[in-house]
Amino acid sequence: MAIQGDWAFCEKCYGLFFNGYAQKGRCPGGRGGHKQPRTGMGYNYTPNHSIPGNQYTQPDWEFCVKCHGMFFNGYSGGTCPAGGVHQRHDQAYHFVLKHDAPKLYSNEQPYWEFCVNCHGLFYNGFNDKGRCPATPRVMLLNGDHVHIGGHKRHPQAYHFVLRFETPAPLGYTLNVGCGWPPNPSVCPGY
Ligand SMILES: [Zn+2]
Numbered sequence: 382m383a384i385q386g387d388w389a390f391c392e393k394c395y396g397l398f399f400n401g402y403a404q405k406g407r408c409p410g411g412r413g414g415h416k417q418p419r420t421g422m423g424y425n426y427t428p429n430h431s432i433p434g435n436q437y438t439q440p441d442w443e444f445c446v447k448c449h450g451m452f453f454n455g456y457s458g459g460t461c462p463a464g465g466v467h468q469r470h471d472q473a474y475h476f477v478l479k480h481d482a483p484k485l486y487s488n489e490q491p492y493w494e495f496c497v498n499c500h501g502l503f504y505n506g507f508n509d510k511g512r513c514p515a516t517p518r519v520m521l522l523n524g525d526h527v528h529i530g531g532h533k534r535h536p537q538a539y540h541f542v543l544r545f546e547t548p549a550p551l552g553y554t555l556n557v558g559c560g561w562p563p564n565p566s567v568c569p570g571y
Pocket residue numbers: 391392393394395396407408409410414415416
């Protein structure tokens with residue numbers, strides 16, 4: 382199975398971005414690009430690519446060469462924080478993401494969602510929904526520009542699961558089973 386590491390959660394916008402380059406892309410949460418947290422959600426995510434989809438996976442997820450985020454390329458439209466729509470690279474991997482599977486492994490994390498406004502993948506496990514590039518942008522007193530609204534999921538959309546390298550960072554409690562059997566009722570946010 383083909384996988385790629387160095388994907389990370391951005392603590393500024395709550396999106397998934399590729400952290401393997403020195404340049405950290407464009408973040409709707411302000412200048413300096415996307416930023417991986419040092420603790421907590423600071424996982425090294427390892428999405429599958431270049432395999433066919435099935436009932437528990439969705440293809441057409443791509444790296445955006447402009448913002449360095451993960452976005453769904455199966456629709457037209459979307460909004461890139463670098464302006465215009467997201468743009469894939471001709472030679473880039475085609476990612477295939479797991480969703481709504483009956484079993485959740487200890488190195489998998491639920492609560493990842495498609496944003497209907499920007500078409501990016503974002504973490505929906507917090508009350509705060511991060512910074513969506515499809516919402517209005519304002520200038521802060523320090524001169525930085527940030528988008529002021531959060532990402533938004535569709536009520537019927539898939540719930541995605543991301544695998545990450547183990548062991549988990551110290552101090553982080555993994556919600557194993559949350560959102561799926563055997564404990565579907567204990568999930569906040571769904
Ligand atoms: Zn970001």
